[in-house]
Amino acid sequence: MSAAPAPVPVSAPASAPAPVALDVREVAVHFSGLVAIASMSFRVPEGEIVSLIGPNGAGKTTAFNVITGFLKPTRGTVLCGGSDLTRLTPERIAALGVVRTFQRTSIFAGCTVLENVLTGLHRRGRTETLAALLRLPGVRAETQRLRATAAEILAFVGLAHRDGELAANLSYGEQRLLGIAIALAADPRLLLLDEPAAGLNPSETEAFMGVVRGIRDRGVTVLLVEHDMRMVMTISDRVVVLNHGRIIAEGRPEAVQSDPEVIRAYLGQGVRHAQG
Ligand SMILES: Nc1ncnc2c1ncn2[C@@H]1O[C@H](COP(=O)(O)OP(=O)(O)OP(=O)(O)O)[C@@H](O)[C@H]1O
Numbered sequence: 267m268s269a270a271p272a273p274v275p276v277s278a279p280a281s282a283p284a285p286v287a288l289d290v291r292e293v294a295v296h297f298s299g300l301v302a303i304a305s306m307s308f309r310v311p312e313g314e315i316v317s318l319i320g321p322n323g324a325g326k327t328t329a330f331n332v333i334t335g336f337l338k339p340t341r342g343t344v345l346c347g348g349s350d351l352t353r354l355t356p357e358r359i360a361a362l363g364v365v366r367t368f369q370r371t372s373i374f375a376g377c378t379v380l381e382n383v384l385t386g387l388h389r390r391g392r393t394e395t396l397a398a399l400l401r402l403p404g405v406r407a408e409t410q411r412l413r414a415t416a417a418e419i420l421a422f423v424g425l426a427h428r429d430g431e432l433a434a435n436l437s438y439g440e441q442r443l444l445g446i447a448i449a450l451a452a453d454p455r456l457l458l459l460d461e462p463a464a465g466l467n468p469s470e471t472e473a474f475m476g477v478v479r480g481i482r483d484r485g486v487t488v489l490l491v492e493h494d495m496r497m498v499m500t501i502s503d504r505v506v507v508l509n510h511g512r513i514i515a516e517g518r519p520e521a522v523q524s525d526p527e528v529i530r531a532y533l534g535q536g537v538r539h540a541q542g
């Protein structure tokens with residue numbers, strides 16, 4: 267009973283680290299005088315929902331802009347599948363399967379719901395679009411395949427019944443879901459969601475949580491920025507807490523939630539945010 271446990275071999279499967287979808291290493295972002303991110307390192311394990319939380323201005327959207335190539339960091343690297351994303355264009359990064367939604371919805375209001383998703387599907391491969399332009403043989407079948415895929419994505423997010431509606435006529439909550447559907451159309455391996463539940467009522471948020479879990483269950487890794495703490499603490503596998511451009515805590519939701527520094531820096535305010 268008192269014998270010391272045998273040392274676990276380094277190669278034991280139980281101790282093998284999960285494959286990493288994203289490895290953010292010592293990223294810093296300075297905007298002239300302002301330090302938006304002082305130094306940030308964290309990993310997103312494959313197949314998990316990881317949330318990046320923190321007060322307004324903490325640097326969350328800036329981190330998303332760096333990961334997706336919209337902003338070159340002052341320092342640091344972002345590794346994904348052997349590539350350093352800080353050296354690639356947003357288009358190349360999206361082609362690698364790193365896809366984002368924006369803090370404010372970006373949908374084509376004058377197009378139907380289905381057309382919005384089709385637009386996202388066309389971003390998957392230039393050849394499909396080119397073939398359509400040149401009216402090459404097989405385009406009709408290809409068009410039907412794309413429409414079927416779009417319909418499947420709409421069913422997944424719960425918007426199948428709205429497919430022919432103009433996007434402008436959707437409720438705010440439905441527009442947020444359409445934003446997710448457009449992002450899914452780009453076939454992400456890693457999906458970055460910037461405040462997807464902002465402005466949603468509790469029942470819409472509940473439905474949204476189911477969609478985000480469903481995305482993870484399809485094998486897509488999710489990096490989530492969200493102020494709704496109930497959503498974050500319920501669906502996240504890991505939580506990373508940013509404050510003034512620095513990571514002050516990271517770990518399982520239960521551990522982060524009870525971390526005194528996190529409570530001091532954010533969660534007190536987070537409760538006000540959620541009520542306000
Ligand atoms: N393009 C920019 N030029 C100058 N400063 C910027 C720029 N983008 C962001 N900042 C500043 O960097 C800091 C981090 O901003 P960021 O938008 O990343 O915060 P956030 O954590 O996403 O906040 P929120 O929760 O309000 O969305 C803020 O002080 C912001 O004003």
Ligand SMILES: [Mg+2]
Pocket residue numbers: 326327328369
């Ligand atoms: Mg933001």
